[in-house]
Amino acid sequence: MDTLFSDRISDVPQSFIREILKVTLDDSIISFAGGLPNRNLFPVKELQQAADSVFTEAGREVLQYANSEGYLPLRQYISERYRIKQQLDIPPENILITTGSQQGLDLLGKIFINNGDGVAIEEPGYLGAIQAFSMYRPLFKGIPVTEEGMDTKRLKSALEENNIKLIYTVPNFQNPAGISYSSTNREEVAQIVSQTQSTLIQDDPYGDLRFTGQAKQNFQSLIPDQCVLLGSFSKTIAPSLRIGWLAAKPQLMEKLLIAKQASDLHTDYLAQRILYQFLADNDLDAHIQTIIRAYGEQKQTMVQSIKQYFPPDVRFTNPEGGMFLWITLPEQLSAMTLFKTALKEKVAFVPGTPFYVDREDTNTLRLNFSCMDNATIETGIQRLGAAIRSLAKEKDNSI
Template identity: 50%
Template sequence: MKYSFSKRIQKTPKSFIREILKVTQRPEVISFAGGLPNPDLIDIQGISRAAQTVIEQDGKNALQYSTTEGYLPLREFIADRYRKRYDLCVKPEEILITNGSQQCLDLIGKIFINNGDAVAIERPGYLGAIQALSLYQPEFFSVPLENDGPDTEELKQILSEEFPKLFYAVPNSQNPSGITYSEEKRHEVADILNEAETLFVEDDAYGELHFSGKVMPPVKKFMPEYGIMTGSFSKIVSPGMRMGWICAPEEIIDKIATSKQAADLHSNYLSQRIIEEYLRTNDLDAHISKINAVYKSRCDLMLKLMDEMFPEEVSHTTPNGGMFIWLTLPDGLSSTKLFEKAMEKNVAVLPGHPFYFDGGGDNTARINYSNADEESIRKGIEILAGILKEQLK
């Protein structure tokens, strides 16, 4: 059969990571390729108790249709946590529950982006955002990342010359680089975007996963009218429940709700009820502290082994949270070749080129530390070190 597919789907890239994960599911493979939360840190018993309570006490309502915006007590919890963590004044009416934070990107693209509109994104940028926004056929413009956040001079130039509809970024433990914006850069980005009256889509999927104990203010705090934040329960409760949210001015939420109604009416209501019950009856901060302690230990171990074993020509970022370390290989080395050689030895990494919509990045790679135990990290890094040394000969 010859099918007449739309131009938008033909121009939308596949999720490279999902394709790679298909070949890394064998139990003998040490996978640093995905972005999976550690399954041992999911509170199965706590979630099970919450599910049982919801079903037994209010099953008829929890299993029924619900509102597009989402379960009000859950939105109230999110708004209250923004106030407590960030001193960010947000009303529940400014929050809409989504099917994971990935759906946020699709909904934002639907209501803002026309064919050919300019969109600014970090370089390297989150491949899930590149894929989601590509459906709406924008013209992407990249803002290079520095050690403390975006190159603001480049951002100013893009804003003055291309007039992008929005700037999408991940200020906390950026995916893929692991970089966290400094407070100074957050203020500077907000000032630049406010002056240009440009939307900032602030992906905060990793905001709770930080190792220093210092909570950085969201950029949205400095640009309430032009700031859109997205959040996720995937990293701190359960990825399989697919629960995220958008936080934005009410006028934007109204358009998001209309767009969502056309897609799925509302997010999984049972999952919303279970998560709200879980959050209300458990100590979320203690649970997150446990996650951060484990992730910091795994990250520190991986960095230590890289410094000891990798050739000195290979550099890496030093994350302050999140789930990823970003490798930069010397000129002439290919992360695609590294992936191929490593897979022959049952170790998987994620080549960097899918994070560059405009090409490049083949000398970079993303390494995940959250989903591997210490023994696997030691063995996997030793294997990667051997391959890199061999390639440099």
């Protein structure tokens, strides 16, 4: 039967998180596994009002086919927001509405990657990008990230030694580690990339969700001719709308539009119109502030609980925003083994392995703090701490 399928599909890994979510359907399990926004913060009433307005004012129009680029007023809104928030001049014609930013990754893979082409990706890196690009059978080059950002020596070496076409980055509150590139690191990365013909992708789904610290420079302002931006409304409004965008220079937009038309003709037009009506009728920044207050408190609860319940030799990141933090266990402990132990304690997480392109097991794991209340976070971290201590004791007894 397998001979009937294309070679490329055999190279694409399953979404490890989707498989884990099946395990955590048990209501008694506290799950830090999913990258889920907090459903209690979804603007349900406001979106319902926006939908009513759209159907009342343009019901027949919004049920028709639409253009591939996306609803122009929505692209104008994104363009203006870039200008106000990041001082970037990105005209609407350089913005393509996509079915989530995940589709943006797929489109970039389609237009750039031939079999065996190099793709530099953060290590650990976003597994959705690994999955999307794997379809095109690239040669991945993992570039380690620290709390300062991408390892510039390793990046420079990879670019010099390989045909690297794409460099994938999440410089703000990175998924999975929660780190943000420093200003110095961004400048160094941009300088290195500017000496090549590679294209850097800045994926920024979490950039608006900053709790502390100051926003850093966008790669678009540092290397405008070599940067593609990805954005999404999934983390600020609602993920089920599946509306993201891609911003790129005109030469790329022509190819991206062809790839988009071959993929789905256009992103859900009704959802675009409802989203734009919501944005026109409501203060997005006020809504985001509500999210920031909640997530900031939840992150702080998780950090304090880790300090209280985890063994002192467990290290963790303390992000300035976003939805995740990253745990590093003592070297002798396996996160995959811990996952099985933790399930017995009724708590789940994502082991670090799927966030790397060349590892079978690691001592790292990702925790999500955005989708549950403070009391549940503390209980879950207490359970996970007990699982870590139990595994460490077993390991010590086996030596």
